[in-house]
Amino acid sequence: MGPLTGPSRFSLVWSATMPREVSPDHGRPTMDHGLSAMAPRSVSPATAVWVLACAIVGGVLVVLAAPVLPRWPAAIVYGLASLVCHQRPERSFYWGPVQFAVCARCTGLYVGAALGAVAALAAGHARLSASVTRLRPALVIASVPTVATVATEWAGIWAPSHMTRACAGVPLGVVGALTLAAAAATLHYSGWPPRRGLSPPLQHS
Secondary structure: OOOOOHHHHHHHHHHHHOOOOOOOOOOHHHHHHHHHHHOOOOOOHHHHHHHHHHHHHHHHHHHHOHHHOOHHHHHHHHHHHOOOOOOOHHHOOEEOOEEOOOOHHHHHHHHHHHHHHHHHHHHOHHHHHHOHHHHHHHHHHHOHHHHHHHHHHHOOOOOOOHHHHHHHHHHHHHHHHHHHHHHHHHOOHHHOOOOOOOOOOOOOO
């Protein structure tokens, strides 16, 4: 190609300096590629239920095993448990001479939660998703034994035993874990809209 003549050179410079109309998707594939790496991956309902159930069971096992753990892990468990439980000695189970990390009522709640997590795995995410509406009234019904023991105890009508408090908490723990698993089965990333890239900068005339 020969050298550009005067008019051709002027036309090339003029077209390079004039503002261009940028389409909404101009430059976006490159930016979307980088943002897609930061976007959450699609999580299947079965995986979400499995992870939640394992977390519940593992957490319950750690709390119940606190009396036999080494000193520093036990101190962490007892410290964290104190945030959600009064840990009153006269209301707690003992492993030999060592008090449990939570009271008897909380022990029943946690045992029930572990049982509910196992039941959620056995039921599968499809059944959990279909049972969301039924779990709401079930959660209210399951709370009745715990509410009844607390109310009668506060009113001075009845002083339930440790085992009674624990057994009253099991149904609430079971249904509570099933409710969380049902939420995990229905709330996942696959329904999220794709993340969009940054808008191109405005062109000034």
